[in-house]
Every structure is written in structure tokens, then in C-alpha cells.
Amino acid sequence: MSFEDEERIADILNFGEELSIYVDLGRREFLRFCGSGRSIERLTELIGEAASHLSIETKAKFLEINWKGVIGMRQILAHVYGRIDSEILWQTVSREVPILISTLTSEVES
Numbered sequence: 001m002s003f004e005d006e007e008r009i010a011d012i013l014n015f016g017e018e019l020s021i022y023v024d025l026g027r028r029e030f031l032r033f034c035g036s037g038r039s040i041e042r043l044t045e046l047i048g049e050a051a052s053h054l055s056i057e058t059k060a061k062f063l064e065i066n067w068k069g070v071i072g073m074r075q076i077l078a079h080v081y082g083r084i085d086s087e088i089l090w091q092t093v094s095r096e097v098p099i100l101i102s103t104l105t106s107e108v109e110s
Helices: 005-023 027-036 040-053 057-060 067-079 086-108
Strands: none
Touching: 005 027, 005 040, 005 086, 027 057, 040 067, 040 086, 067 086
């Protein structure tokens, strides 16, 4: 894995850690907060942006990760602003992002 890929993975892990603060508030608070601030959307978008710059070789090491979905979410958040479904965003950050973070953390720690 290249140094640049290592930095991108570190970015994804950091953004995921920040997102977990909002998820830990619970669904109700998350959805309430989601309407008033855009930091949740931005952090999720940044995860997708970092993922889009990973090399093909690094992505191939993590076949269990839906890279197309991660990057696709970034595209939606960046280009469909104002019409983001908060429930879908909640499902993504409460279910999918923790799996992504867990998978990447396992690789970084080994």
C-alpha cells in the first residue's frame, strides 16, 4: 500500500470517528441534528472523496467493501444537496460506515 493510500485510509478512519459521535447520539437526535447542520453530510462526503483517491490495488485488498457505494454516496451528497434523505443518511452512517471503519482498522492494526 502506498504512502498516499495510507494517508487516505487514515482520513477515512478520522472522518468515521467523527461521525460516530453523531451516531452515538441515537437516531432521533441524529435526525434532529441532521436538519440543522451539514457536518454529518460533509464528513460522509469526505469519506467518499478519500475513497475515490485510493489506488485500485488498495481497493482490491478490501473486496468486502462496496467502494462503488462509498464513492456513490459522495456523489449524491455533493450534487443532490438540499434533497438528501436523512433516513438514508442515518442508515449509511449507523450501519455501513462502522463496517467500513472496522474493516479498514483491522488492516491498519495488522
